[in-house]
Structures are given as structure tokens and as C-alpha cells.
Amino acid sequence: MASIYKRGKTWTANVSIMQDKKRIRKTMSGFLTKRDATSWANDIEVQKQNDVLVIQDPVFTTAFEEWYLIFKEPQLETSTKQWYKRTLSLLQEKWANKKMSEIASKDFQKLINDYGSNHVLSSVSHIKNITSAFVRYALDEDMVKKDFTRNVKTHSVVKSKDKQLKFLEVEDMEKLIHSVKNNDAVTSKMILTAVYSGMRFSEVAGLTRSDFDFDNNIISVNKSWQIHDQKFKDTKTQTSNRDLTMPQVYMDIAKKWHFGKTFAFESENGTPPTDNAANKQLKRYLEKNNSKIITFHGLRHTHASYLLANDVAIQFVSERLGHADVNITLSTYAHLLNKKRTEETDKMLSLLNKV
Structure with missing residues (x-):
């Protein structure tokens, strides 16, 4: 049976429930009216009867951090880890001590709207x-009774940089290839490899001599090198994980390279x-070529833009x-x-018109 009482200027409600064969009280406080407290208690009673009551109710950010450390952190690239940490930091700022049950769609929409005002x-x-992704996990683990993120829409008032700034047109790509193909600097070889393959930096950095199949003109992408962690990891x-067929012109150049021991x-x-060293080398070439x-x-x-532009x-x-x-791919190159x-x-x- 529910208990409703006033504490100071607000109302508190608690309901008796069974957990691990023990009777405990599920409590919620801070209601402005007795009616609100009663409504919450009645909702809990209905959940009990329908066997959909969420018993465990951890602090949202605590549960999020535990999920990240166990299920995500071991598999992620360093750059992706930063996004999870940034998300956790934002949630801690906005929802410091909020319990899972205290968050609704409107709370998350407000958070997204606020973040979108300057990002x-x-x-x-x-x-x-x-x-x-975390809320879907929490739903499976009976931490929440519904996915409050499902109907939330992303919004931003800050314009993104023009995507045209992020890739080279054909003429500039050809100039770059001409500049680096005979240069023996390690970063130059990495640049040439990226142009001809479309590989991520971590994938290029993670290549070993055994990944080059010169008989069949194939490079095998099967791992990545994480600069900050200083170790090999799985691909993103x-x-x-893929085998890339490479053009003969690239493989003929690569055959002459001296590869490292590891x-x-x-x-x-x-x-x-x-990646900083590679970016500096790339910038020098691009500036020299105007x-x-x-x-x-x-x-x-x-690489991708060149292929798509040529059907x-x-x-x-x-x-x-x-x-x-x-x-x-469709969204990136829209x-x-x-x-x-x-x-x-x-x-x-x-x-x-000719018909």
C-alpha cells in the first residue's frame, strides 16, 4: 500500500515492493502537489500488478560509465573513446545525480537542444x-521501462564546415601523387598509400610487410595501430577487415620501398x-602545389570522391x-x-527531348 506525506513544501510517496524475497520501499520525493505524488504511486502499483516494475534504479551517469568501461572501452579506437568520454562529461554536467527513472524524453530533448545551440x-x-545505445542496453537490463531517446530529434544552429574543403579535386590529387611518389620519407609513403586505398590513418599505420601481396596486387587490412595507446587493435x-585490390602503378612503386621490421x-x-607528423608533411606538399x-x-x-565522380x-x-x-557512405558523400x-x-x- 502506498504512503503519501508532506515533507517541508513538497510531497513524498513510497510504495512497498518485493526485491530478492525482501520487502522494501520504493520512494520518490519532490512532488509539488499531493495529486502528483498519488499519481506516481498509482503508476508504480499498476507496474507491480503488470510485472513491469523496474526495481533497480541506479544513477544514470554511474550506470553509463560502467557500461562504457565494460562493453565499449576495450574495443574502441582512441578517437572514438573521446566521444564516449565527452558524452559522459556532458551527462554528468546536466544530470549529475539523476536516477534512471527520473529522466523522460523531454529531458533528453532539452539536453540535445542546448548542446545543439553551440555545436x-x-x-x-x-x-x-x-x-x-546505452539506453537500449539499459532497457534490455530492466533499468528503464522504455526508450526515452527514441523520439528525440537532433538539432543544431551552428553550420558545419563546407564538405568541399575536406577533399582534393582531381587536379590537386594528381599534383600530390606526382609530388610524393618518388619521395622516400615514411610519411610520404603513407600519404601515397592513403590516396590510392582510402584507408584510415590508423589502418595505414597498422600495416606490416606481410599485409602486402605483390603477386595479386592486394593489401590486407586486418588491424589498426593506436598512436595514443601504442598498440595494435582491431579495425574500427x-x-x-578487407582486402583492397591496388592499382599496378602503386604496387610497382611500393615494391621498391624498404619496410620496417614491425x-x-x-x-x-x-x-x-x-598522425600529426603525417598531417604536417601533407600540408607542406599541398602548400607547395598551391x-x-x-x-x-x-x-x-x-579517394572515395574520385571513385564516385567517375561512376x-x-x-x-x-x-x-x-x-x-x-x-x-550515402550520408557522408551526399x-x-x-x-x-x-x-x-x-x-x-x-x-x-530528342524523342
């Missing part, structure tokens, strides 16, 4: 997706150069990049696909 949409989406996703691209200290400045990751976009199927490009889902769609529309109209 770009891609950042807002990261926060929402990571939180949603299962689909990131890594294909090994600096003097016995490990691959850092090209737009992009990061090493932009070489991955350059290579989106499904093939997605597999080559190691994306978990073709929709990731700007290019829209341009191609316009070209195809003009082609269609030209054909039909």
Missing part, C-alpha cells in the same frame, strides 16, 4: 547516438609516424572504405551524389 549537427548526433568495425611504415623510433589544405583523413574522402558503384565504394553500412544526380537529370532530359 555542429554531427557532434549533436554523436551525443544522441551514444546515449541511445568488422566490415573494416611496421610497413616505421620511423626511427621503431613505430609509425604520428592546393587547398586538407588533413590526412581528407585523403580518404579524396564507381556506391556499394563498391562503401565496401572499399570498410563502412559498416552503405547508408554511412554532396557529391547530389551533383551527380543533377548531371544525370540533365542527361535524362537531353535524351527525352
Whole structure:
């Protein structure tokens, strides 16, 4: 039976429940009216009768951190870890001591709206997706009775950088290849490899001599090197494990390279150069060629953009990049696909106008 009573200026309700064959009290305080307290107690009684009552009710951020450390942290790349930590920091700031049962859709929508007021949409989406993944886990573990993130919409008032800034056009890509192909610097070899393969930096850094099959012109991507952790790890996703068929022109150049003892691209200290070193080398080449400045990751976009612009199927490009889902490729390169769609529309109209 429920107990409703006033404590100071607010009302408190508690309901008797059974947990591990012991009778305990589930309590909620802070109601402004007796009616609100009674309504909550009645809802708990209904959940008891329907056997859907969530008994455990941990602090949201405590449960989130435990989930991250056990299920996520061991498998994640360093850059992805930072997003989980950033999400946890935001949740701790906004919901410091909130219990799982105290959070509703409107609370999460407000958090997303506030975050979107000074962050770009891609950042807002990261926060929402990571939180949603945890809530789905909490739902399976009976920590919450419903997914309060499901109907929340991402929103941002901050414009993202123009995606055109993130990859090289064909002329600049050709200039870069010409500049690096005969340079013996380790970072130059890594740049050339990224242009021809579309690999992530961690994948290029993780290559070993045995990953190069010169008889069949294939590079095997089966691990990544995490600079900050200084160790090999699995690739970003299962689909990131892939065999890349490489052009003969690249393999002929690579055959002449001297590979390191442990890594294909090994600096003097016995490990691959850092992404910072590779970015600095790339910037020097681009400035010398009067090209737009992009990061090493932009070489991955350059590779994919070049293929898509030349009518290579989106499904093939997605597999080559190691994306978990073709929709990731579609969303990432929507700007290019829209341009191609316009070209195809003009082609269609030209054909039909001749009929």
C-alpha cells in the first residue's frame, strides 16, 4: 500500500515492493502537489500488478560509465573513446545525480537542444547516438521501462564546415601523387598509400610487410595501430577487415620501398609516424602545389570522391572504405551524389527531348 506525506513544501510517496524475497520501499520525493505524488504511486502499483516494475534504479551517469568501461572501452579506437568520454562529461554536467527513472524524453530533448545551440549537427548526433545505445542496453537490463531517446530529434544552429574543403579535386590529387611518389620519407609513403586505398590513418599505420601481396596486387587490412595507446587493435568495425585490390602503378612503386621490421611504415623510433607528423608533411606538399589544405583523413574522402565522380558503384565504394553500412557512405558523400544526380537529370532530359 502506498504512503503519501508532506515533507517541508513538497510531497513524498513510497510504495512497498518485493526485491530478492525482501520487502522494501520504493520512494520518490519532490512532488509539488499531493495529486502528483498519488499519481506516481498509482503508476508504480499498476507496474507491480503488470510485472513491469523496474526495481533497480541506479544513477544514470554511474550506470553509463560502467557500461562504457565494460562493453565499449576495450574495443574502441582512441578517437572514438573521446566521444564516449565527452558524452559522459556532458551527462554528468546536466544530470549529475539523476536516477534512471527520473529522466523522460523531454529531458533528453532539452539536453540535445542546448548542446545543439553551440555545436555542429554531427557532434549533436554523436551525443544522441551514444546515449541511445546505452539506453537500449539499459532497457534490455530492466533499468528503464522504455526508450526515452527514441523520439528525440537532433538539432543544431551552428553550420558545419563546407564538405568541399575536406577533399582534393582531381587536379590537386594528381599534383600530390606526382609530388610524393618518388619521395622516400615514411610519411610520404603513407600519404601515397592513403590516396590510392582510402584507408584510415590508423589502418595505414597498422600495416606490416606481410599485409602486402605483390603477386595479386592486394593489401590486407586486418588491424589498426593506436598512436595514443601504442598498440595494435582491431579495425574500427568488422566490415573494416578487407582486402583492397591496388592499382599496378602503386604496387610497382611500393615494391621498391624498404619496410620496417614491425611496421610497413616505421620511423626511427621503431613505430609509425604520428598522425600529426603525417598531417604536417601533407600540408607542406599541398602548400607547395598551391592546393587547398586538407588533413590526412581528407585523403580518404579524396579517394572515395574520385571513385564516385567517375561512376564507381556506391556499394563498391562503401565496401572499399570498410563502412559498416552503405547508408554511412550515402550520408557522408551526399554532396557529391547530389551533383551527380543533377548531371544525370540533365542527361535524362537531353535524351527525352530528342524523342
